[in-house]
Amino acid sequence: MNTTSFKCCGLRRALIYTLVFGLLWVLPADADELIMVRVHSAFPETMTTLQEVIRKQDYTVSRIQRVDVGLTKTGYQTAEYRVVFFGKPREIKDLPSRYPELTTYLPLKITIFAEQGETLLMALNPILLGDFFPQPELKKTFAVWEKAVRDIFDRVRTEEEGSAK
Amino acid sequence: MYRMFLLVAMIGLAHPVYAAVDGAGLYVQNCAACHGAQGGGGVGVPLSLHDFLDSVSNEYLRKTIRLGRQGRVMPSFRKLSDDDVNAIVQHIRGWSHKQEGSHAAPVFSAQPIKGDAIRGKALFDKNCATCHGVNGEGGAGTGVTMSRPRNWPILAPALNNPGFLASASDEMIKATLMKGRNGTPMVSFLKQGLSKKDINDVVAYVRAFEKSSGAKTAEVLSSESAVIVRESPYSVEQTVASLKSTILGNNFRLIRIQPLDQGFVERGKENKKRVLVYSCNFNFLNEALKVDPRVGLFLPCRVTVMEHKGKVLVMTINPKRLSAIFNNSELNRLCEEMSKIYVEMIEEAIL
Numbered sequence: 001m002n003t004t005s006f007k008c009c010g011l012r013r014a015l016i017y018t019l020v021f022g023l024l025w026v027l028p029a030d031a032d033e034l035i036m037v038r039v040h041s042a043f044p045e046t047m048t049t050l051q052e053v054i055r056k057q058d059y060t061v062s063r064i065q066r067v068d069v070g071l072t073k074t075g076y077q078t079a080e081y082r083v084v085f086f087g088k089p090r091e092i093k094d095l096p097s098r099y100p101e102l103t104t105y106l107p108l109k110i111t112i113f114a115e116q117g118e119t120l121l122m123a124l125n126p127i128l129l130g131d132f133f134p135q136p137e138l139k140k141t142f143a144v145w146e147k148a149v150r151d152i153f154d155r156v157r158t159e160e161e162g163s164a165k
Numbered sequence: 166m167y168r169m170f171l172l173v174a175m176i177g178l179a180h181p182v183y184a185a186v187d188g189a190g191l192y193v194q195n196c197a198a199c200h201g202a203q204g205g206g207g208v209g210v211p212l213s214l215h216d217f218l219d220s221v222s223n224e225y226l227r228k229t230i231r232l233g234r235q236g237r238v239m240p241s242f243r244k245l246s247d248d249d250v251n252a253i254v255q256h257i258r259g260w261s262h263k264q265e266g267s268h269a270a271p272v273f274s275a276q277p278i279k280g281d282a283i284r285g286k287a288l289f290d291k292n293c294a295t296c297h298g299v300n301g302e303g304g305a306g307t308g309v310t311m312s313r314p315r316n317w318p319i320l321a322p323a324l325n326n327p328g329f330l331a332s333a334s335d336e337m338i339k340a341t342l343m344k345g346r347n348g349t350p351m352v353s354f355l356k357q358g359l360s361k362k363d364i365n366d367v368v369a370y371v372r373a374f375e376k377s378s379g380a381k382t383a384e385v386l387s388s389e390s391a392v393i394v395r396e397s398p399y400s401v402e403q404t405v406a407s408l409k410s411t412i413l414g415n416n417f418r419l420i421r422i423q424p425l426d427q428g429f430v431e432r433g434k435e436n437k438k439r440v441l442v443y444s445c446n447f448n449f450l451n452e453a454l455k456v457d458p459r460v461g462l463f464l465p466c467r468v469t470v471m472e473h474k475g476k477v478l479v480m481t482i483n484p485k486r487l488s489a490i491f492n493n494s495e496l497n498r499l500c501e502e503m504s505k506i507y508v509e510m511i512e513e514a515i516l
Binding site: 032033034036037038040060061062063065067070071074076078081083085087089092093096097100101103104105106107109111113115116118120122123124128131132133 | 198202244425427428429430439443445451462469471473478481490
């Protein structure tokens with residue numbers, strides 16, 4: 001075997017390895033699938049601000065699920081942990097008629113929990129719903145929801161950090 | 166005027182683009198939620214530990230941001246530009262510079278280390294497996310909060326994870342084995358009596374994880390429908406009543422039955438043909454929260470019953486489909502179990 005063919009074999013082997021490992025190794029979920037933000041304020045203040053900001057963004061808070069209360073009552077220890085449901089009345093009324101399965105993801109929700117004197121806010125990126133419900137006309141709705149969630153998170157963080165100064 | 170424009174343009178070009186990238190801002194936007202504003206950790210591992218920063222290269226940090234850790238919570242940041250990633254790494258590195266006795270970022274050779282992987286396995290089983298797992302799968306839980314006692318600020322990483330193996334060079338792994346990491350359970354194995362040759366053999370064994378396909382900790386559940394749907398032969402009211410008994414019979418606590426639009430329309434004007442049935446098994450929930458504090462996105466358990474074009478649909482989200490979003494292989498079992506429970510409960514209710 002001459003040097004050129006040896007190099008060729010090496011390259012081919014490298015290429016095969018790259019292909020095989022490339023197929024075996026799928027990258028983990030993209031960071032964009034969950035929207036998360038940390039707020040340097042305690043839970044009660046952040047919870048109040050979150051509800052105010054949702055309303056300022058023209059959304060309705062329909063309910064708050066007190067997960068921590070349920071857990072504590074059944075004997076488990078937990079930090080404050082709530083789920084805030086919100087949406088637009090018109091969308092809650094209209095979307096289920098056209099897209100019944102989308103109802104399972106409505107109203108939208110934000111999970112909020114305490115972490116050592118700070119608070120974490122988290123939501124499924126609504127844009128991801130486009131993978132589940134590929135109807136082209138829904139794309140715009142999901143984009144609007146994504147922007148709303150990001151705006152809500154930014155505003156909560158800004159308002160809380162502003163009030164702490 | 167033209168000369169002035171040229172001068173301004175030349176000054177602009179003379180500065181590298183990344184100088185304008187705000188590493189601190191990008192860190193807040195992309196990393197602080199999990200790793201803490203000052204890198205103290207949270208859902209994610211702490212990054213500001215003195216010995217951690219002194220023993221990882223910038224290249225390791227860059228690759229980790231890019232590739233993430235499949236099945237181990239850390240996602241991959243594919244949309245950030247190289248300048249963004251560099252700026253974040255510089256921001257993280259900045260914590261090291263503020264600490265007394267810290268050094269510049271270490272640089273490790275990318276050259277593979279030669280060692281006897283078979284001998285390395287025996288040494289690994291004896292010295293490393295207790296913390297890192299027999300197959301290098303790492304410690305259980307996520308980050309430093311909610312998931313485990315806080316005796317140590319960091320979890321034993323999954324050494325068999327493709328993201329780790331692609332990010333860490335052999336020299337970096339060797340340096341960590343030799344020096345250990347203060348403030349963590351990782352001790353110096355030179356001080357524990359291993360020779361440099363022993364350590365090379367352990368490195369060779371760790372590198373051999375690359376060839377063992379399908380690390381369990383890097384498993385992501387396969388995608389399927391995002392919604393579980395069945396058609397009920399009964400009316401909405403009858404289906405809800407049946408579902409209620411099924412939920413109680415499955416050791417779930419019924420939390421609430423409400424119209425979908427409750428809270429959105431005036432009381433009394435809700436659509437009674439679109440009903441949400443909320444329930445919870447607190448034992449199951451507590452277990453899930455221990456594994457990953459972010460599972461609130463699934464909460465509370467809910468089944469939707471609604472009338473649509475003369476049919477009654479019984480539906481719920483499919484946790485199995487959503488598990489991939491969390492990138493946490495420990496959640497896989499719970500998500501599969503929950504999907505199964507949902508299907509069983511719904512099918513029992515519409516029998």
